[in-house]
Amino acid sequence: MLSPQSATTVRATLPVIAGAITEITARFYDTLFADNPELLRDLFNRGNQANGEQRVALAGSIAAFATALVERPGELPGTMLSRIANKHASLGVTEEQYAVVHKYLFGAIGEVLGDAVTPEVGQAWDEVYWLMAETLIGLERDLYREAGQGWIHATVIERRDETADVVSLLLRPYTPMSFLPGQYVSVQVTLPDGARQIRQYSLSNAPERGDWRITVKRVRGEGAPEGEVSAWLHDHVRAGDVLAVSAPFGDLTLPGGDGPLLLASAGIGVTPVLSMLDHLAATGSDRRVVVVHADRSPEAHVHREELADLVAALPGATLHQWYEELPARLADDPAVAAGRADLSAIDLPGDLPGDVVACLCGPLPFMRAVRAQLVERGVPASGVHYEVFGPDLWIAAA
CATH class of the missing domain: 3.40.50.80 (Nucleotide-binding domain of ferredoxin-NADP reductase (FNR) module)
Structure with a gap:
C-alpha cells in the first residue's frame, strides 16, 4: 500500500503521467537498448519493439497499477501481476534487472516531464515502481522455486505440418517435467545475426502424454521482425534437433473442480x-x-x-x-x-x-x-x- 503522502501525490499527478506515459516508455526503451544492446538482442522480443506493442503494453501496465493503488488501496491487481510474473519467469528475468529498468525508466520520466518531476513527485512514483517491482520479484521467486530457473533442452521427436502456415513439434525434455493444461513454454533460438530471441508457445496436448507439443504459426510479413523466430522454426527444425526451452509457465490454466x-x-x-x-x-x-x-x-x-x-x-x-x-x-x-x-x-x-x-x-x-x-x-x-x-x-x- 502506498504511504498516505505518496498516494495523494500519485492521485494528483496520475493524469499527467498517464498522458505522457507512451512517450515516456518510448524514451525508456530507446535509451535502455542504446546502453544495453544485449537486452534487445537476447531478452526482449525485437518484433514487439519494432511494431511498438511492447511500449504500449508497458505504459498500460504502469498506468493500471498506479490507478489501482489510488482507487483501491490495499488491493493489488493480482491477475495482471500474475500474468506479467509468469511471462517474466518464462524469459528468465532476474531481480537485478529491475534496478536497471528503474534507472532508465525514471531517467525517461525526467527527460519527458522536466521540472514537473519535483522531488516529492519523484519520490511518490518511485514508491509506485518499487511496490510493483517487489511484488513481481516475489511472485517470480516463487515461480522459479517451483519450476526451476534456467533453460533446459528438449529433443524434437516429431514434426508435423498441420496447415500451410502451422507446424506442430513434439518435444521430449531431457528432464521430465509436468505442466498444467493451458500453460506455455518459451523457446530460445539463435538467429543468423547471433541474436538469441525468445518466444512463448502454448503446450497443445495434455500433461498425461508425457511429451510436450507446441503448435507454431508462421507469422507472415515482408521482412517483419515479428516473424523471425516462427520462420526459423518452420525452416530449420526437424525431428532429432534439440531446442532450448523453459519450464512451463502461465496462469490461464484449466479451472479445477467439476463446475461448468x-x-x-x-x-x-x-x-x-x-x-x-x-x-x-x-x-x-x-x-x-x-x-x-x-x-x-x-x-x-x-x-x-x-x-x-x-x-x-x-x-x-x-x-x-x-x-x-x-x-x-x-x-x-x-x-x-x-x-x-x-x-x-x-x-x-x-x-x-x-x-x-x-x-x-x-x-x-x-x-x-x-x-x-x-x-x-x-x-x-x-x-x-x-x-x-x-x-x-x-x-x-x-
Whole structure:
C-alpha cells in the first residue's frame, strides 16, 4: 500500500503521467537498448519493439497499477501481476534487472516531464515502481522455486505440418517435467545475426502424454521482425534437433473442480484449449463444457479434426464453430455457422450463467467481443479469464 503522502501525490499527478506515459516508455526503451544492446538482442522480443506493442503494453501496465493503488488501496491487481510474473519467469528475468529498468525508466520520466518531476513527485512514483517491482520479484521467486530457473533442452521427436502456415513439434525434455493444461513454454533460438530471441508457445496436448507439443504459426510479413523466430522454426527444425526451452509457465490454466466451463478460441488460440480438452478426455471427465472456436476457414483451422474428436470423447461437451469463409459442404452442419462467433443463442453450461467459468484465447478483438457477450448474458466478469500471445494490449486499452 502506498504511504498516505505518496498516494495523494500519485492521485494528483496520475493524469499527467498517464498522458505522457507512451512517450515516456518510448524514451525508456530507446535509451535502455542504446546502453544495453544485449537486452534487445537476447531478452526482449525485437518484433514487439519494432511494431511498438511492447511500449504500449508497458505504459498500460504502469498506468493500471498506479490507478489501482489510488482507487483501491490495499488491493493489488493480482491477475495482471500474475500474468506479467509468469511471462517474466518464462524469459528468465532476474531481480537485478529491475534496478536497471528503474534507472532508465525514471531517467525517461525526467527527460519527458522536466521540472514537473519535483522531488516529492519523484519520490511518490518511485514508491509506485518499487511496490510493483517487489511484488513481481516475489511472485517470480516463487515461480522459479517451483519450476526451476534456467533453460533446459528438449529433443524434437516429431514434426508435423498441420496447415500451410502451422507446424506442430513434439518435444521430449531431457528432464521430465509436468505442466498444467493451458500453460506455455518459451523457446530460445539463435538467429543468423547471433541474436538469441525468445518466444512463448502454448503446450497443445495434455500433461498425461508425457511429451510436450507446441503448435507454431508462421507469422507472415515482408521482412517483419515479428516473424523471425516462427520462420526459423518452420525452416530449420526437424525431428532429432534439440531446442532450448523453459519450464512451463502461465496462469490461464484449466479451472479445477467439476463446475461448468466455456472454452473459447480463435485461430492459433485453440492451442491451450486443446491441452485442456485433452486432459479432460484423458481423465474421463464428465464436466459440462461448451467449446467455441472461430476461424477464417475450415482449411485454416489448425487441429480441426482433433478438436472435434476431443469434444466427442467428452460426454458433457458440445462444440460450436464459426468460419468467415464457410464452404457449401458444411452449410447443413448444425455445429458450424458462417461469420464471426456469436454466443447470444448458444446454451451456456451450468444451471445459471453465474456458475460458468470461461477461458478465452485468440486475437484481442475476438476476446473482447466474446467477453462482452458473456457478461451481457450474466456470466460474471470475474469468471472470464484470458490469455494473449505477446504484450497484453488489453490492459493498455483498459
